[in-house]
Amino acid sequence: MAGFDVAGALRWARFDPRRALSRRPDAALAFADEGEIAGQPILLDTCVYIDQMQGRSPILVERIVDARQVNHSTVAIRELMHTIGVLDPGDRRTAGVVKAIRSQIEAMPDHRLFAPDAEVLGRAALLAGILSRLQGYARDAKLKALHDCILFLQAQKLGFIVLTANTADFDLLLQILPAGRVLFYRVAA
Numbered sequence: 001m002a003g004f005d006v007a008g009a010l011r012w013a014r015f016d017p018r019r020a021l022s023r024r025p026d027a028a029l030a031f032a033d034e035g036e037i038a039g040q041p042i043l044l045d046t047c048v049y050i051d052q053m054q055g056r057s058p059i060l061v062e063r064i065v066d067a068r069q070v071n072h073s074t075v076a077i078r079e080l081m082h083t084i085g086v087l088d089p090g091d092r093r094t095a096g097v098v099k100a101i102r103s104q105i106e107a108m109p110d111h112r113l114f115a116p117d118a119e120v121l122g123r124a125a126l127l128a129g130i131l132s133r134l135q136g137y138a139r140d141a142k143l144k145a146l147h148d149c150i151l152f153l154q155a156q157k158l159g160f161i162v163l164t165a166n167t168a169d170f171d172l173l174l175q176i177l178p179a180g181r182v183l184f185y186r187v188a189a
Helices: 006-015 046-053 059-067 074-086 094-106 118-135 139-158 167-176
Strands: 042-044 070-073 161-164 182-184
Touching (some): 006 118, 042 046, 042 059, 042 139, 046 059, 046 074, 046 094, 046 161, 059 161, 070 074, 070 139, 074 094, 074 139, 139 161, 139 167, 161 167, 167 182
Parallel strands (some): 042 070, 042 161
């Protein structure tokens, strides 16, 4: 296993904008449309699984998932398993939610499941720290930012496009690192 290049990460972080960022208008973002059903491999953000389980995933997203090579991150597994952990075992709805999450995770083929390496984790932590400082994130938002940064940098390293409905957070990441690739979608009403 390769070590983490701290000096390289610090040089890499020279992009630090040193000012708070604002969400750009939708017109400035790459939203999925019929012309983007086929294309580069995608890495699913956790919200895609949640939207699918809750029946809010647009038909267009389902067509993209069916047409492209779909990849999964251990980041999504962590977030989904955390959800199971916080559910009240005494709530009658919990068993159904656990079953749905379990099915989602078990459907991830091993050869399409990727774990971030030390370089991605280290740089993502640095990026999440910068983003948290710039945006004044509270404790919970800092952890969410870390997960988003890991997924974003993992996709970039692997040559994948992140598929997400999370415009607020991934737009900020694209402003900091425009070389990243994200395909946004709107949740069905």
